[in-house]
Amino acid sequence: MTTRTGPPAPEIRHVTVVGCGLIGTSVALALRAEGVRVTLADHDPRSLSEAVRMGAGLALAAGEPPADVVVIATPPSTVAAVLRDAQARGLGAVYTDVASTKGRILSSAELTGCDMSTYVPGHPMAGREVSGTGAARADLFAGRKWALCPGPATALLAALTVTELAALCGAQVCLLSPYAHDRAVAAVSHAPLVLSAALAARFAYTREGADVLALTGRGLYDVTRVAGSPPELWIDILEHNAEAVADMLEQVVDDLAAVGAALREADGSARWGVVADLLVRGNLGRELIVDAYARRAPAEGVELEAA
Template sequence: MRTAVVIGTGLIGTSAALALAGRGVTVHLSDHDPAAARTAASLGAGTYEPPEGPVDLAIVAVPPAHVADALADAIGRGLARAYVDVASVKGGPRRELESRGVDVSSYIGTHPMAGKERSGPLAATADLFEGRPWVLTPTRETDHEVLNLALELVALCRAVPVVMDADAHDRAVALVSHTPQLVSSMVAARLEEAEESAVRLCGQGIRDVTRIAASDPRMWVEILSANPGPVADVLAGIAADLEETVHALRGLQSADASDRRRGAKGIEDVLRRGNAGRDRVPGKHGAAPAQYETVAVFISDRPGELARIFADAGRAGVNVEDVRIEHATGQQAGLVQLMVEPRAAAVLTAELRERGWALRQQ
């Protein structure tokens, strides 16, 4: 791949353009808002000048509702040898193209499983896709050269290719992406009218659950409008669980001992099912879930403190697998939780204590 066009210079389009441009591909940028394309170009993502002839690959990075229109226009103009889109829904756009009689042999639907709460070209980074799954949905009609160019795109963005059926993909993202967004927003919505005294008690748990509730509502309306059925199916299952959980909690309030026992069993059941589901979430680099031990370190809110912790962990020869920072309400301090391999926990604990860090007993 030597040349590409990116149509839509938001977060995903600009990030892909930055990755390609950084690896020597000549990237042309296009957007219905010329200012967005100019902004992406100013970041080093490419040029907003149109190509002089067909490019190797056209990447359509527009909202799902506009994917079919953008692809039909690009294919009709002979803009590229191959075409991909990066929308989060795959079945609908392809069916719409086929219903219009568009030759889809030069097109393959794709979806990089990466994103941020922020949108727009200024949120883009060249490493956004690194190590992340990038779904490809070829069909029997897909030309081999098109598939190879799509795989090259994934490789240049340093993502991990995953081949799926388009409708299976849409059901999967309904479960692992679209429904979590709605549930996060629903939990966060409970805070809108909450007493200030309650909000001040927010800790890391509520921050974890509501992090993605900061996402752009307009963008998510477009995404959910393109995949409403599978999302509704998942939410219906959650609604059934919620109804049973509410009934179990009411049982815990009962004066009858048998009702309380049934209520406790119902709550334990949903929590254990949650444990089992969480255990299936892939671990680092997509490997099987790993069990880490946590070393919790008190930290002051001063520049360089976090870097010093990691430097001390490095001196101990310990690799930090994951990290979580919990800020103390109303204080210039917090707690850093370092997740490490079980055999490394004692080594790291001893090293940090020797260097004067205050640790919390787990």
Template sequence: MRSVVVVGAGLIGTSVGLALTARGVTTHLLDRDPRVARAAAALGAGRTGRPRRPADLAVLAVPPGQVARVLAAVQGEELARIYTDVASVKEVPLTHAAEAGCDLARFVGGHPMAGRETSGPEGARRDLFRGRPWVLTPSARSGGEALDTVLELVALCGARPVVMGHREHDRAVALTSHTPHLVASLLAGTLLRGESDELRLAGQGLRDTTRVAAGDPDLWTDILGDNAEAVLTVLDALHGDLSLAREALRDLARGGPTARPDAAARLRAVLERGVRGRARVPTPGRRPAENAPRVPDAAVSGAARVSRPSQMALPQGVRDGVRPVA
């Protein structure tokens, strides 16, 4: 890969540019705000402006709701031979791209599982993707050249490719990313009711729990809206657990001595579930199996490690699991 165009010079786009330029890839930076592209270029993420001839790859670092429109536009301009995106929702953008008449043979959806709570090029890092999973969601129309090219991008950025179906990806990130962000935002919002003297007691636990709530509200409205059904499923389950905790606390607060042992046991059960669930989160540098029981197939079916692009085989069900339009 010799040349790449990054469309959208925010945190992820600029981090892609930094990683690629460090590997000697000529990287062009485009953004609807030229000042943002110039800021990314000043950090060493590439050069501003379009390439003179079609690049090997265009990386669309735009929100999920903009992927289809931008893909149609840049394909119409022949900006590159192959196209991918980095949006954190996959099924809705793919459906819209198909409806817009995009050439899906030259497109492979992607989502690097890395980020920071800050936005904009200033928060970008060259090593942001190193060792992190980078999900690829090829559709039924994705060509072999497109998949190999995007796999090369992942390797150049130092990430670990994982292939999933679109729905499987969206369900997985609803559980591991989207709902946690929403819950962190809800928790952080309760702090608006606190007095200044109370907030002076805030410790690292609160900072850790609410860190991601600092994310861009416009971007996260787009993300949550495009993955609303999957997020709602997780939120409904969380609502049930929250109700159990609330009822136990109510009984502890209002119940007599005979009610306390039962209520305390119910509250402890909620906390124990949290301990078990937390243990299932993989430790960086280790595979999930080394930490905890395997995630049920229903949650992440179709996932696979990829070694060499030339020997790439899509997991069973990935192509059949996408919508017919794909």
């Protein structure tokens, strides 16, 4: 039996989710499964109606009492404006978001005059390469990491409340600075998406594509799996984490360029030394990735750690 120390977790009875896409609706479904009352808002009435039909909650009505937590599940470029509007309307006591970048959003929130004491930046590390309300799942966050990046002005009660919200969704909270978060997700999520897309793009618009793809195996399928993610969402994400993603991609490009040059080298010994170095480092990195992944509870059907 585990004994919990520290301040007691705030009780969460009512949550408002703004944005009924994959992540927002999944948060709502997870909370509903725990008996939390959920109200929903979305600028797209079709997404809102679909989320309500799925049992994710009820549409937010005028005059609704403030929620314990407001979850902003909108694209990164809109979070600061949505946060300011939600706070101005008094939609809740505590606010968080689920966007996959943090540094630029925090800066924008401060510049637009948001109340930073009640805002706890967050990012659940779960998703799928399919998007939209209908792809939502109540168990999307089970056993997953949920990054929280509280700022200097964040109130302790607000941070504890959002920590409890993540726990209700089945996730494990990981505290990071915004800078550390953005560098980490560039390495484990954002750059891999671009690399996956770059490889998959080799097969677009080619006459011989059908013949080549007739031989497709698990290797190509696995490496390009996340290339099916929605471009419009990823353009927004990459814009908000451009520097960190560019750094990571440039390092990979250097390795690929070195191997490409080596494969054209006439000197066999020089050629295979460069290639072997990359393959050995790849083996070591893969071992670390597998080990890190094995320490997490499996979440069947979860596809992409992203937005």
